Each structure stands twice: as C-alpha cells, then as structure tokens.
Amino acid sequence: MNIMQKLTIRHLKENKRRTLVTIIGTIISVAMITAVATLAISFLDLMQRHVIANQGEWHVQYHNVNEEQVKAIKDDEQTKRVMLSRDRGYSYLAGSENQYKPYLFIKEYNKSGLENFPILLKEGRLPENPNELVLSAEIASNAKVEYQIGDTLTLDVGERKQLDEEVQEERLTQQYSLRFIEDEVGETLENTESVTYEVVGIIERPTWEPSWAPGYTAITYTDETFITPESPVTVSVVVNKLNRSIFENTEQLVEEIGLNLNFVSYNNELFRYHGITSDDNLKSLMYSLAGIIMSVIIVGSIALIYNAFAISVSERARHLGMLSSVGATKRQKRNSVFFEGVIIGAISIPIGLISGIVGIGITFWFSNRLLQDALNVSQKLTVVVTPWSIVTAIVVSIVTIFISTYLPARKASKISAIDAIRQTTDIKLNGKVVKTSILVKKLFGFEAEIGLKNLKRNKKKYRITVFSLAVSIILFLVVSFFTYSLEKGMELSQGNVNYDIQISPSGNHEIDSELVSSITSLEDVTAHSIVRETFFYAMIDEENMSDPLKKRVKEEPEMLEDGQFPYYVEVYSLDDESFKRYAEEVGFDQLLLMEEDEMRAVVINNAVYEDPDERKIVEIKPLNMKVGETIDLVYDDWENEEKDFVSEITIEAMTDRLPKGVTSGGGEASVKMVISETKFNQLLALENRTSKNSYLYLNSSDPLKTQNEIEELSENTIYIYNVFKSRQQSEQMILFMSVFIYGFIVLITLISIANIFNTISTGMALRKREFAMLKSVGMTPKSFHKMIQYESLFYGINSLLYGIPISIGIMYLLHRSMMNSFEYGFELPWLSFVYVIIAVFVIVGFAMLYSLAKVRKDNIIDTLKQENI
Structure with missing residues (x-):
C-alpha cells in the first residue's frame, strides 16, 4: 500500500460522517438493483409454479397422435419427458343428484402423466393398469350411491351427441355444458362400450375441470401398448431446453411425423412467464416495458451513488490540492479518488447484495401471509437468486462507482493547488452569477434573497440536490404509471366481468x-x-x-x-x-x-x-x-x-x-x-x-x-x-402484480426519501461554516430559519419543474409500449402528481429541519475553524 492510499484511508477515517453517508448511499443503490432483479425473477418463478400447479408441467401438446408418431416424438433430441393422455369418454353416473352433471368423465394418463399433471390423491393410490380407476371426491356430495375404495364399477362408456341434428358441435367435451332442448336434456351417449373398473383411490376435484362441466372426473391408466388407430392419444412434452426456438423445432417435427399443425398446442401461459411468446406484439411489449423500467432504475441508482461521491469529492478538493502542493501528480490524485471508490465499493456491494435479498425475503414473508389468507393458494413466494441477477447488480454498481469517481477525480486533477485549497472553482462570487430578481426581495423578504444567492453561488451542490429530487420524483411517478398501465391492460384483457x-x-x-x-x-x-x-x-x-x-x-x-x-x-x-x-x-x-x-x-x-x-x-x-x-x-x-x-x-x-x-x-x-x-x-x-x-x-x-x-x-x-374460477384467476393475477408493484413503489419511495435526506443533510453539513458566518454578522435565528424555508421552496419548485415534464415523457413511452398489445387513451395519473408535489415539499422540509437540528447548537468560533465534518 503506497503513501497516497494510506492518506486516502486516513482521510476517510477522519471524515467518518461523510464516509458513512457515501457508504449508506451506495448500499441503498446496490440493494435496490439486487432487490428489483430478485423480485422480477422470483415473481416469474411464482407464476411458473402457479401455472404448473393448475395445468401440469408441459410445454407442447400433440393431439390425435398414433403409435409411430409417439415413438418419433419420444426419440426427438428436444424431448426430455413425454406424458400420454386420452379422453376415454362419458358414462352415466348411477345415483347422481346434480341434474347438470349426470355423467362420469373418464380420462386416461400414463405413469408420467399421473406424476406430472395436477392430480391430488386424498385416499388410496393412483391406477397402475387400465382396469383401475380413481374417482373425484366431489361425487360423494352429489350422488345417492357412496363409492368406496375396492368397489367394482361396470360402466357403458361412450361419446356425447346432441339430439338436435341441426345444431351439431364438432365434439362435446368437458368444456361444453350439458345441452338442453326446452326443459329437457338435449343430448345422449353414443358408441358405448362396457368397461369394468376397480376403484383404487379418491382424488380432489381437478383444477382443470370447469365448474359447468357435465361430468365428474375419473382417471384411469394407459400407455403406448393401448394405442390403436381408432384410439389416438394426446402427447404432452417437456423439452430439454425451453427457448424461443421451440416453435420452429416443433413445426419441423410435426412436418417430419406427418401430423397436422392444427393438432399442436403450446402452454402459452407458462411460456409467458419464461419470457417466451410467439406473439410479436406481446414480445415487443415485454421487452420495451422491461427496458424502460430498468433504465429508470439504473439512472436512479447512478444518481444516488454519484450524488454521494460528488459531494464527497467536492469537499476533498482542498485535500487533493494540498497533496498537489507537495508534489502529487495528476495520476496519483486520480488514483486516490479511484481507490476511495474501491474501498467504498468493497464495503457497500456485499452489504447491498445481502440487504437487497434479505429485504425482498422479508417482503415475501408478509406477502405470503396476505396471499394465502386472501386467496387460499398453495404456492408461496420464494426468494430466487440467480447468478445473472447477482452479476448484474455487481457490474452495474462497479460501473456506477467508476463513473461517479472518474468525473470528479478528473476535474480535481486538473485544477491548480492554490485554486483547490481556496475552493474557488466551487464558489462563484461575481455579481452576474448571484444576481436575483428584485421581486424576490419584495415578495418574500431579504431572507429569500440571501437563500437564493446562496444557491446560486453554490451551483454545483444546488444542482446535485435538485437532480436528486428530480430523479426521486421521476422514479415514483413512472412506477405509479407503470402500475396503472399493467392493471389497465389486465382489466381490458379480462373484459370487465363484474359478477360471479x-x-x-x-x-x-x-x-x-x-x-x-x-x-x-x-x-x-x-x-x-x-x-x-x-x-x-x-x-x-x-x-x-x-x-x-x-x-x-x-x-x-x-x-x-x-x-x-x-x-x-x-x-x-x-x-x-x-x-x-x-x-x-x-x-x-x-x-x-x-x-x-x-x-x-x-x-x-x-x-x-x-x-x-x-x-x-x-x-x-x-x-x-x-x-x-x-x-x-x-x-x-x-x-x-x-x-x-x-x-x-x-x-x-x-x-x-x-x-x-x-x-x-x-x-x-x-x-x-x-x-x-x-x-x-x-x-x-x-x-x-x-x-x-x-x-x-x-x-x-x-x-x-x-x-x-x-x-x-x-x-x-x-x-x-x-365464472368465479376464471374471475378468481384474473383477480389473483392482479393481486399478485399489485403486491409486487406496490411493494416496488414502497421501495422506490423509501429509496427516494433516503436519497433526498442523504443529499440535503450532507450538503447542509458541508455548509456549517457558511451558516456560522451568517450568524456571526447578525442573522437572527428567525431570519435564518426563514432563509432555509425559502431554500427548501426553491429546491422543491425547481425539482418539480424538471421532474414532472421528464416523468410525463417517460410515461408516454411506457404508454406507447403498451400499445403493442393494447390500445387505449393516454391518461395521466393526476392523483399521483398531487401526492408527489405534497411529498416533495414535506420531505425537503423535514430534511432541512433534521439537518438544522444538528447544526443549531454549534459554536460559531469552533465551526469557523472546523475543517472536517
């Protein structure tokens, strides 16, 4: 360790408060990046598990597949796991008391299908051969006959057929409710075959059975040996590597095995949460929204770290000037600042990573209780950390710290020793620069004029504070609008169904x-x-x-x-x-x-x-x-x-x-x-x-x-x-998204408040000598407080003048991104604007009062002699 590095460490130790503020600012920034990345990945993981729990884990389904085609699909290099299923048919359920569900619907799965589709066993075991059957527990509450494990059922299994010859659908499946003509049942069973089953288990009502379905679900066993030309199967496939090439690979396979492409379906809902979709509009929507939001987050992160370093290095200019006077070169001065950044980063990045992950984990713990109590869902929010999210947070933080240290260090290395020691580059004293309007003094008094002159002659620190406030405003407003846009899109896609x-x-x-x-x-x-x-x-x-x-x-x-x-x-x-x-x-x-x-x-x-x-x-x-x-x-x-x-x-x-x-x-x-x-x-x-x-x-x-x-x-x-099931799913989705997004708004708000307090309190602390000089020439405590109040007002007004127009511009970009999949009028969240205007003045006021509370009792003489804070 050379002498410059030792001096840098010593300088950081002597200025403990400023060093601590810089470290805390960097920790918050790293934690924000980590939390956002972890939140997004964990949300996608939750939705993937939610879809799998309700629909089973599969990626592609091939319908009406014969034995040779099944073999070709299994042998395909993209195939990881194959599940076979088939709708065996319907049989009248003896003793059914539900006039809308007179049938038993029999579905067949192979062993892999029984393991991977959402079939929850209550009693007994799953079927192991085609003569065994499990029944839905729902039957017990809707039939006169109580079926037990070990019972033998002889059923006439066939297909549903409408009696009205003029109205014939392609095939009456579970998605079609029982058909009526006037007040009588308008359908019958055809092509029946007598089959004998042994009941080996009782299952929960499957999540994929519609509430209007005419048949109670019963499940039996099948495998490749039972496939015939008259009885093709549905093949559900899990692929080895799920990526965007799945559509091209599937089409190629379908062409090779001679299957009609209309007999292929994709698990689009699961794909959506893997970031894969064949819909170009939806893909554009996802990428553009993600790009805009991540850009806002990164800019906010850079602003937070840069503000902390800019204030720190501004104060260090005098220290660097003294080093220059004893022979330090430009390179040594730059390296001294970079070394400070390395130390800050080495401390802040690990703590920030841990803080972000722990913070999200605590949020998930509270969210799980909320979601399970409100929606009775089995899936839990779990913290999912990937190498990508960690590497992203580290790289962005390192780049940000580098930019934040490079610009001030470069500027400090160029100024002369005398200018650096006197700090003439930071303070502008010519009349033109600090000139104020006569109206300011007439309307608000000399305190406002002095406050405005203070801001003008400390333009650099003033701009840093305004920039910090503007970024906080932009973050809050953009995320609020993003929340509104997602809820609006969900509302439009669900058709505003307002009944059960x-x-x-x-x-x-x-x-x-x-x-x-x-x-x-x-x-x-x-x-x-x-x-x-x-x-x-x-x-x-x-x-x-x-x-x-x-x-x-x-x-x-x-x-x-x-x-x-x-x-x-x-x-x-x-x-x-x-x-x-x-x-x-x-x-x-x-x-x-x-x-x-x-x-x-x-x-x-x-x-x-x-x-x-x-x-x-x-x-x-x-x-x-x-x-x-x-x-x-x-x-x-x-x-x-x-x-x-x-x-x-x-x-x-x-x-x-x-x-x-x-x-x-x-x-x-x-x-x-x-x-x-x-x-x-x-x-x-x-x-x-x-x-x-x-x-x-x-x-x-x-x-x-x-x-x-x-x-x-x-x-x-x-x-x-x-419509309760479908409505509940849409409400679940909106609530899931609201929990995450409003949690993000809370995070952004807290970070914004921390950013503002960090910038203003540090700036006020650096102005102790300035305040002491004003008091030494006779400024009363009342006038001093009025001056600070007007400074707060100027900070708030200027930050709003920059923050609101930029926010509106970003909102419009978000709106244009949503237009890839939706089309509705552009509306501004006026209530959010009211909240942010009030919050800016409240937060700035409190930050000023908090800072003043620390300098109020300082001795004027001691403060004027003070070099470090």
Whole structure:
C-alpha cells in the first residue's frame, strides 16, 4: 500500500460522517438493483409454479397422435419427458343428484402423466393398469350411491351427441355444458362400450375441470401398448431446453411425423412467464416495458451513488490540492479518488447484495401471509437468486462507482493547488452569477434573497440536490404509471366481468319471480341484478362514428349507406333496485328515464374488442356524440331488405361505467345503452317483439356453494354459468402484480426519501461554516430559519419543474409500449402528481429541519475553524 492510499484511508477515517453517508448511499443503490432483479425473477418463478400447479408441467401438446408418431416424438433430441393422455369418454353416473352433471368423465394418463399433471390423491393410490380407476371426491356430495375404495364399477362408456341434428358441435367435451332442448336434456351417449373398473383411490376435484362441466372426473391408466388407430392419444412434452426456438423445432417435427399443425398446442401461459411468446406484439411489449423500467432504475441508482461521491469529492478538493502542493501528480490524485471508490465499493456491494435479498425475503414473508389468507393458494413466494441477477447488480454498481469517481477525480486533477485549497472553482462570487430578481426581495423578504444567492453561488451542490429530487420524483411517478398501465391492460384483457354467476332461463322464458326471490335470499349472495336485453340497429352518421371505423370507411367508402353506417345496438334494462343504484353511480336522474313523453337512455360509450388485423386489445369510444343528441333505433328486416323505424332515443348521459352483468365487449360499430324497465317494455311493444334475453347476475362470498344451492332450488328451468374460477384467476393475477408493484413503489419511495435526506443533510453539513458566518454578522435565528424555508421552496419548485415534464415523457413511452398489445387513451395519473408535489415539499422540509437540528447548537468560533465534518 503506497503513501497516497494510506492518506486516502486516513482521510476517510477522519471524515467518518461523510464516509458513512457515501457508504449508506451506495448500499441503498446496490440493494435496490439486487432487490428489483430478485423480485422480477422470483415473481416469474411464482407464476411458473402457479401455472404448473393448475395445468401440469408441459410445454407442447400433440393431439390425435398414433403409435409411430409417439415413438418419433419420444426419440426427438428436444424431448426430455413425454406424458400420454386420452379422453376415454362419458358414462352415466348411477345415483347422481346434480341434474347438470349426470355423467362420469373418464380420462386416461400414463405413469408420467399421473406424476406430472395436477392430480391430488386424498385416499388410496393412483391406477397402475387400465382396469383401475380413481374417482373425484366431489361425487360423494352429489350422488345417492357412496363409492368406496375396492368397489367394482361396470360402466357403458361412450361419446356425447346432441339430439338436435341441426345444431351439431364438432365434439362435446368437458368444456361444453350439458345441452338442453326446452326443459329437457338435449343430448345422449353414443358408441358405448362396457368397461369394468376397480376403484383404487379418491382424488380432489381437478383444477382443470370447469365448474359447468357435465361430468365428474375419473382417471384411469394407459400407455403406448393401448394405442390403436381408432384410439389416438394426446402427447404432452417437456423439452430439454425451453427457448424461443421451440416453435420452429416443433413445426419441423410435426412436418417430419406427418401430423397436422392444427393438432399442436403450446402452454402459452407458462411460456409467458419464461419470457417466451410467439406473439410479436406481446414480445415487443415485454421487452420495451422491461427496458424502460430498468433504465429508470439504473439512472436512479447512478444518481444516488454519484450524488454521494460528488459531494464527497467536492469537499476533498482542498485535500487533493494540498497533496498537489507537495508534489502529487495528476495520476496519483486520480488514483486516490479511484481507490476511495474501491474501498467504498468493497464495503457497500456485499452489504447491498445481502440487504437487497434479505429485504425482498422479508417482503415475501408478509406477502405470503396476505396471499394465502386472501386467496387460499398453495404456492408461496420464494426468494430466487440467480447468478445473472447477482452479476448484474455487481457490474452495474462497479460501473456506477467508476463513473461517479472518474468525473470528479478528473476535474480535481486538473485544477491548480492554490485554486483547490481556496475552493474557488466551487464558489462563484461575481455579481452576474448571484444576481436575483428584485421581486424576490419584495415578495418574500431579504431572507429569500440571501437563500437564493446562496444557491446560486453554490451551483454545483444546488444542482446535485435538485437532480436528486428530480430523479426521486421521476422514479415514483413512472412506477405509479407503470402500475396503472399493467392493471389497465389486465382489466381490458379480462373484459370487465363484474359478477360471479350468471343465471338464464331455459327456452324463451322469464326467470320465475319466486325462484329469483329464493336465489337472492341465499346466505352467501352479496349482490344481484336482473338484466333484460334486446337488440336493434341504428344508422349513425360518419362524423359520429368511432375513430377506427372512420379510418376504415375512408379506405372503403362503399361500406357507407347514404353517408351512414349500421351500428349494432344492445339495449339493457335493470330491475328497479339495480337501476337506482346505477343512477347514483353514474349521476343521472332515474326519473327522467321513466317519463313517458320521450325515450331516454344512458349510453355506455366504451367498448373493448380484439382487433384481428393489429392483434391487439383495443378500447374505444363507439360514438362521437354528446348528451342531448338523439339516435334512431331501427329493426333490420332481412327478408324484405328494409330497415323499419322503431323509436328515437335521446342520450341522457354518457358513461364508461358498466352495470352488473354488462361486459365491455363489443366492436368498432356497436354500442350499449341502458333504459328503464318501463321504456324497455314500450320498445318491445312498438316493434311487437316478444323475443328477449333475461338474466340474473349474482356476486357471492362462496360461488361454488351458491351454485350447488341454486341447482337444488331449480328444476331444469335455468342454466347456471359460474365464472368465479376464471374471475378468481384474473383477480389473483392482479393481486399478485399489485403486491409486487406496490411493494416496488414502497421501495422506490423509501429509496427516494433516503436519497433526498442523504443529499440535503450532507450538503447542509458541508455548509456549517457558511451558516456560522451568517450568524456571526447578525442573522437572527428567525431570519435564518426563514432563509432555509425559502431554500427548501426553491429546491422543491425547481425539482418539480424538471421532474414532472421528464416523468410525463417517460410515461408516454411506457404508454406507447403498451400499445403493442393494447390500445387505449393516454391518461395521466393526476392523483399521483398531487401526492408527489405534497411529498416533495414535506420531505425537503423535514430534511432541512433534521439537518438544522444538528447544526443549531454549534459554536460559531469552533465551526469557523472546523475543517472536517
């Protein structure tokens, strides 16, 4: 160790507070980078395990595969593991009391499939040959006959076939609910074969069995020896190395074995969490979002470390000047600063890495309790640390420390010894530089003028503080907008389903009022709405059409009919209680919509649909109209090729709020409107129409239990569609993302506060001698505090002037990135702006007060003589 290095270490020891502040700033920065990288990887790991737990671990599925093709797939160099499965068929379940689930659905797996698909065994064991069977535990609560392990079942297994010859689907699988014609079951079993099974186990109801499925799941065994030309299998494959080449490799294999590419499916949900997708729009979205967010994080990290070093090296300029006066070369001075960076990094980086990982681990511990209590999920958040995340954090930290030390060291090496000792490069005293406006003194007093002059003559430290504040503002606002964008994208992709259960009458009937009363009074039903629906058309003028439709008709003018386009209009009515509640939410007078003099409606001027050309989810305003304008409803008589006028509708209100049961699905030429029940009946009477749809929508605290209770109340007079499972999955996703992202916002906020306190408190500590001089010439404590308050105000205003416009620019870039997969209007999070403006002045004020509390009792003489802090 040479003399310069020894002097550097000694200087760091003598200036313990400044050294500690620099180390803490670097530790926070390294911890932030480490935490973010660990958080992202752990989140992806959680979602991968969540998908596997619900769907099984597989990457590619090949359907309708024969024995030779199975062998070729197994022998492929990309194949790691193969699982065989087959839908054996349906059999009537003896003693079933659930009219919507009269079947036993038999599915076959080979040994690997039984081990790798989500099959949870409650009792007994899994089947080991084709004559053994495990049954779903759900059967016990829905059948008169209680099946036990060891029972022998002889079943007639066949395929479901609809009785209505005019309406035939390709194949009725578990995804299709039981078919009815009027009030009777509209399907039967064909091509049955008698098979005898021994019950060897009881399993939990599989997660992949839809709530509306007509058959209870039973699982048996199969393998390659049971494949016949008449009974092909589905082959689920786990590949050796999962990367983007999987699509190309699969297509090549399919071509080699002579299988139709339509019989291939990918586990896209699992791929998404591995960062692999065949959707170019989604891929662009993922990369651009990741790039922008990581750039913001890295800039914030660099700002934090650089601020700490810049202040430190600024104070060391005098020390370096003294070394220069006794013969130190430029190279030695630069190396002295670099050596300081090495020491700081050697201490900070390991502690920062550990702190980031431990901090995320603590966050996960709290998150696990929240998620398991709220969602009853089995998967836990676990800390996943990869070499990539550690190396990234170390490299970024080293590069940042190098940049942070290089620039000040280079500047310090160039100045002369006399200038460095006198610090004339840091303090600007000419009149032009420190000149202030006369208004400042007149409006705020001489304290504000002195405060502003102080900032002007210490421009470097002032800019560092403003830069630090601006970066903190940008970090918070960008992450807030990022959270909003993700939630908005998730909301659009889920179609705004706001109910758990949909109930519709069988045939063309109204739901019985007594049955409705019985259902809505069930213990777990928390909210309900009765919605009646019918449809019309409306000829909309070109200037009133949606923007996407305007673009289309400009390219294809022949689409217009006399300058108008036929819109599909869905008209809804709500029961009185729901209508009143909806009126309060939207803010319209429900009585106006019930008056008999004219037909009034609330237009839901919001539609979400998937654009097949752009391959993105689009949110639009279907109509460019205003409240008070009218729409003419017509009935399209296809037989006579005429459009019959029905009624004129006045727009009473326009909103994007959806009543319960109405979803946001639609298109560029469709619109939804809500009218009163009285007006709905008048519309039907005007057109002499009796056909309409009537639905009951429910929210329940226990939707599966509520469904079973409804099935017991009804007698084949209604259809029940339980969307709880899919809705729960989307809510889980949003909650998972919210936990991570809001945790990230908390982390960013804490780091920002630490950054601001670090910069301001260090800067204030370095100004002790300056404050002592002001006090020595007669500045009173009251005036001194007023000066500091105005300095805080100047810091806050200037940081907001830089931070907010830059934040808006980055937000727009994020919005443009989201437009790769979604399309909706750019909206600023105004509430976040209010929060950040208040927070900036509060934090700066507290930082100033905290710093002043430490210098308030300092002796003026001792402080003027002090060299180190």
